[in-house]
Amino acid sequence: MSVPHNPNRGGAKADTTRPHTVQHPLFSYTTRVPVHGKVADDFPSPFLAEPDFTPSPPLLYAHPRPVEACMAEHFTKYPHESVPEIIECPVVRDTTDPATGVRTRERKVICKNIAPWIFRRVLGGPDTVELTETTTFDPRTRQFELHSQNVNFARFVFAKEASRFVPHPDNPEWTSFVQYGGIRCTSYMGPLKRPLEQFICNRMIRGGLQASDHLDDVLAKSQSPFE
Numbered sequence: 001m002s003v004p005h006n007p008n009r010g011g012a013k014a015d016t017t018r019p020h021t022v023q024h025p026l027f028s029y030t031t032r033v034p035v036h037g038k039v040a041d042d043f044p045s046p047f048l049a050e051p052d053f054t055p056s057p058p059l060l061y062a063h064p065r066p067v068e069a070c071m072a073e074h075f076t077k078y079p080h081e082s083v084p085e086i087i088e089c090p091v092v093r094d095t096t097d098p099a100t101g102v103r104t105r106e107r108k109v110i111c112k113n114i115a116p117w118i119f120r121r122v123l124g125g126p127d128t129v130e131l132t133e134t135t136t137f138d139p140r141t142r143q144f145e146l147h148s149q150n151v152n153f154a155r156f157v158f159a160k161e162a163s164r165f166v167p168h169p170d171n172p173e174w175t176s177f178v179q180y181g182g183i184r185c186t187s188y189m190g191p192l193k194r195p196l197e198q199f200i201c202n203r204m205i206r207g208g209l210q211a212s213d214h215l216d217d218v219l220a221k222s223q224s225p226f227e
Contacts, residue, residue, distance in 0.1 A: 018216070025057045026202060029209055032216060035060040036169050039176040043164045047182030050160075054197040056181035056205050061212040063175040065219045067165045070175045071137055071144045073218050075105070085112045085207070087128065101140065107133045109148065129153050142167050159183045159200060161208070179208040 018030035040058050047055040063070055078086045086109065093106040109131040133148040144165040150158065160182045168174035181204035185193045 020062075022060065024059065024205070024209075026205060027209070029213075031062050032220070033062045033064045033168070033174050034170065035062045036176050038169050039164060039166050039178045042166075043162075043178055045180040045182070046162050047160060047180060050182055050184070053160075053182045053184050054194075054201055056183075056201040059179040059205050059208045059212070061177040061179075061209075061216075062168055063177065063212075063216055063219055065175060066173050067142045067144050067167055067175045069219060070165050070177075070215065071135075073215055073222065074135075074144075074146075075107075077215055077218050087111060089133070100138070103137045103139075105135045107135075109133050142172075155186065157183065157185050157196065157200065159204065161204060163208075177212065179205075179212075181205060181208070 018032050020031045020034045022029050022031060022035050037060065040060060045055050045058065047053050075089075075091070078089050089107050089109045091105055091107050093104070095105075096103045111129050111131065112127070130151045131148050132151055133146060135144065135146045137144045146163040147161070149160045161179065163177065163179040165175050165177050168176040181201055183197045183200045183204070185197050
């Protein structure tokens with residue numbers, strides 16, 4: 001039976017453990033509520049058609065809180081000591097379409113450069129990487145979508161991420177999540193090109209899992225109202 005959405009509810013109370021095991025091509029992990037593949041079926045990787053892009057396999061996750069709570073915590077969870085790679089995330093644009101209610105926000109995300117030392121020694125590059133993150137939330141469908149890409153270091157490496165949060169098919173007060181990554185390195189890297197692409201793709205997905213676990217922990221501890 002369908003559960004109607006109540007914007008004043010905080011969702012089902014979360015366990016302190018993650019009893020549901022998920023097998024990813026790169027690793028296994030656990031979630032508090034079962035993951036569902038429908039979110040990936042409805043939102044396939046936008047990077048498969050990108051020319052000369054190395055796409056990552058999808059990362060699926062699920063949270064026992066509503067999409068609105070996940071969105072609210074997404075904008076406050078960083079910086080945090082558990083994810084030291086992310087330094088700051090200031091919002092630079094925040095608009096709402098008066099006709100549809102769709103809210104669009106753009107952030108500048110400053111991260112530590114996590115490329116291996118040998119690549120940085122050969123290629124050079126900054127100690128920090130700047131990314132732009134654009135998010136949209138449609139209150140009519142309760143869909144929260146994110147797209148990000150790096151701004152600097154792009155003459156060597158161009159990386160993109162795309163994610164979507166939607167109401168969980170089993171319970172609309174839970175959230176189903178999927179994330180994709182894609183990477184393109186410059187051709188003049190020679191033999192370093194493919195190893196670096198694979199390394200960054202793997203780090204993107206592992207970083208996505210780390211961020212999802214961190215969000216899940218924050219949501220489990222917080223039952224505060226969301227906006």
